Amino acid sequence: MSIVLRLAARGDGVTEDGRHVALTAPGDEVAIDAEITPGPHHVTPPCRHFPRCGGCQLQHIDDESYAVFIAERVTGALGAQKIPAPELRPAHLSPPRTRRKASLRAERIGNRVVIGFSEAASHRIVDMQECHVLRPELFALVAPLRTMLLPLLKRGRPVEVGMAIADQGADLLLSGVSPEGLEASEAISAFAQGHGLARLSIDDGYGAQAWWEPAPVTVTLGGRNVALPPGAFLQATQDGEAALVAAVGEAVEEAENVLDLFAGLGTFALPLASRAKVHAAEGARDAALALKVAGGERVTVEHRDLFRRPLDAKELARFDAVVLDPPRAGAKEQAPALAAAGPGRIVYVSCNPATFARDARTLIDGGYALQWVKPVGQFRWSIHVELVALFTR
Template identity: 40%
Template sequence: MGDTQALDVARLGAQGDGVADTASGPVFVPFALPGERVQADVRGERGRLIAIMTASPDRIAPVCRHFTHCGGCAVQHIRMPAYLAWKREMVVAAFAARGIDAPIAHVASVGLGARRRAAFSARRTGRGVVLGFHEAKGVDIVDVQECPVTASAIVRALPGLRRLAEPLMSRRAPGRVVVTLAANGLDVAIEDVPGDPPPEVREFLAREAAALKLARLTISGDTLYQATVPAVRFGTANVVLPARSFLQAAPAAEAEMVRLVTQAVGEARRVVDLFCGMGTITFPLAQRAPVLAVDGDKQAVAALQSAAKRTPGLKPIEAKLRDLFREPLSARELLGFDAAVFDPPRAGAATQAALLAESSVKTIAAVSCNPATLARDARILLDGGYKLERVTPIDQFLYSPHIEAVAVFRR
């Protein structure tokens, strides 16, 4: 047992915990809100909420029965204005840490049911297979019956997904069931499966996949069942979805990113799209200008190239396979481009940003899922002579501590 204390919560931390300042340092209390006085069991810098003595006027009832037990969401219990202010402050703080007084816009947020991709964990237990997300503060899997942030088509499929997972899961280690709502159906990938399923199990899975009307079912990367080729729409292009490929989680957030980037690029005559993936931004850009699209993912680049050949009415797209972490585009290679877009993984693109800072590109639009690395890359560009025009936070992962952003730079 820890020490039971009455704490006054001052603010929300980066992970959504309430933070109380005490004589021995900050104490982080999950599910407590700023302005609340709470009773908590304190162990070091962590506190377990026992009771709310004085509730915040921003406290509301959560939208999901699993909240506080399931670790998928951190902050369903706060009114939307306070929630969005917290999300925006994360971006403000990240830029401030790099000495940047950034023009941060209001947060663009998605609604309930917006998420088209969910990565569930699954494990066999004495009561059958559990399928869901890990506990908020534990290692067990919460067997979810609902998920208000996820697309209803995925939630409706949960019972069938359990049937698919049942013959594949072990008690020793959890597997993963990744579900994507493509434009033409559900694409299900089951990963971390022990061994190769025997023929009778494969036949059972194919029957279940057909009964669920899945577009595709893959097991450890191998296609076991396919009724149609899963595809997504980027601009006017219909792009075939490779197995294990990256896709923005919420179409509404993706659309806002594309809008902000295309607006920033404007009437540029030639654009380079760095870390282009399957062409999320490439295809909308190519409706206006020729695009060089570069990425290190072989499957993604192949999907982009194939879709470009099939899509009429676009300006020329040149797709290039290249690891931009090991071999970023040089300032010389960037000659002739009016605008550049980069959308790297969470680690950011410091080396590529440094070479962009040496270039003559007039406009840069940076898309990021990590405000800290975005701010670091922004510092590099600013030191290279660019001006930061605006930063727009995008709340793609509703009720989570994650925040995306689009930043626009001009020279």
Template identity: 40%
Template sequence: METLRIERVGGQGDGVAQTPAGPVFASLTLPGETVRGRVIDGRAEEIEILSPSPDRVAPVSPQYGDCGGCSLQHWASGPYLEWKREQVRLALARERIETEIDPTVATPPGTRRRLALHARRGADGRAVLGFKARRSWRLVEVRECPIADPRLVRAFPALAQVADAFLEHPKSAPTLHVTWTLTGLDVDVTGVERRSGGLSADARTRAVAAARRADVARLSLAGETLMAARQPQVMFGPATVALPAGGFLQAVPEAEAAMVERAVAAVKGAKKVADLFCGAGTFTFPLATVAPVIAADASDAGIAALKAGVKTAKGMKAISAEARDLFRRPMTPFDLKGCEAVVFDPPRAGAIEQTAQIAATRAGVVVGVSCNPQTFARDARVLIDAGFRLERVTPVDQFLWSTHVELVGVFRR
């Protein structure tokens, strides 16, 4: 056993101790703590905390330490949020970018409206729902979850009954993507074995019956609707949008509102705005309260939902939407002609091809929304090299007690 002094928290959320043999990573530890553990290949195992940090707080989840979902739940709010801000600064620094970074926008517990619940067959034969264990494929059963909307938590027992039908094949490893919408639960299931013929007719019948007993609004299998008692709906600005089966939705409404607010404020005064990687219209509809919007996304279902949502709102400027793969066929300066502002919210991989096209437009304002500070910084460098200035960045703590950081960056020529 070795005694270690934790100096900092690394990018993956582990405490880091510097030793003559190199850095040692220790899960669930904090800067300033003295710990003892068995060091194997640069990791400390069987950790005992000898001297706790004054910033250590009591975790609130009964699964803490075993569940891999909340690796920073033991850290006081102030230093935890500042650490997330620092991760953004470090990512930008790697691209030699300096800018004003706002304090991290916090989100409260009990507000997560979207969860991915893994389902497995327990030792007693019943269906078990939960999250992956820390650094393991093992499933941790979850009966309570402090980050989730309580309405989702209350549905866990009924959702386990729904999951049971999808465990028909021994090779199936179903994941229930559960979303709380204005009209109730939307459940899309992935990970069902297909090579052996997929879900049988009997299993489908049992799944639908369980979903009806659970009062699920819609049940789908990899985007294919199995049952729809009600159309799952969400509000984007003034519009009511029917969420596509398996479609993307920001995980926390408060985080979404913080990002939308900053994007809308940044583009005010523009005569025309582009919203790229628009999904079903998270930013499109609020932006359309300011100026006409051109929207584009690779999802046909998302664009169809956006177009249908236009009919539900009043007082908006014109919206035109196009289904288009912005990685293979990015919007060009010609496509974006007349757009004085561009908002783009790409997946984790970023959007280097689309960013290069944005840089070549005459837009005076660009708003980048990202769930990955590293790819954001890479894309930001393209815009800066083209004559933009990164005015400010706002980190958003959408995924509470995790290492993930969302952000909004505002660029001006």
């Protein structure tokens, strides 16, 4: 027998003798023939689709082990860059059934439609009969979507179903669908109206267009209603968003002039605007415009591709603090200028510990110290990790 000591980055257990064993928890015993004896941190997965469904990888471990896993994803990435572990704040875990944004896949197979997440490392769709991560009002749309999509889908051509919760209700975006004729159009409108959707948009390859939107769709950020473009980025859960916003607010402290890079719709810019002047830079045109309208006098907005045109030392000089929330690729192009001429406080929000650690190495080499990291697990039971980190000079 060999004991599972920890979980590796992909969620498989690592035993005392160095074996990687899938679907094990810390404390499990693994025999030579790979038979698993569950330990104190191994729990019964709540969902019938686990482990086939790629939406979750870690339903078999308890919350204590899950919090440790999230923290170790961060410290492991930092260690790979030879960065000592900083103060590690307790990991925040979003509760089950709180995901307000998700991307499902749908496909017609014979005379039925399957819809759900894909299997891990596969294009096969797990036909969702239950879900313990989606908010109930989103899951409630899955069954009626099968009926509505059946005449619209062509066999062998999967489509994407983007789901989100807006202020006005559920917001759906169907990508890869090309409705033809009055009957199809009426069916879509009847579905949207009958299920009280805030909006139903379709992207047939030429950009998303709203087919049903009885009132302008918004999302509340920092107490302000912000126009929500179809498919726009939102934090996965409101609970996780609140944890990230609180950590960013603490890290910024009393800064009076704040720069928000990769600002999106204003997840951080708008809450910070209640106490500081904020300049926000965002590369997506629709998001930048929505933030500009919502920001008022306290938020100035610049539509700018920070990968092609990062801010230089002169532009950075007028800010007391910088907040940045780049996509998974990180901020490789912006980090050198920040390291050379950034302000006294940099608050880095990341959804990828590896690219965060790479950029952290650049900042530290430029004279910054990594003070603390707050891990956040918004994507319940997945290996996806987010964090907030504070760097100071």
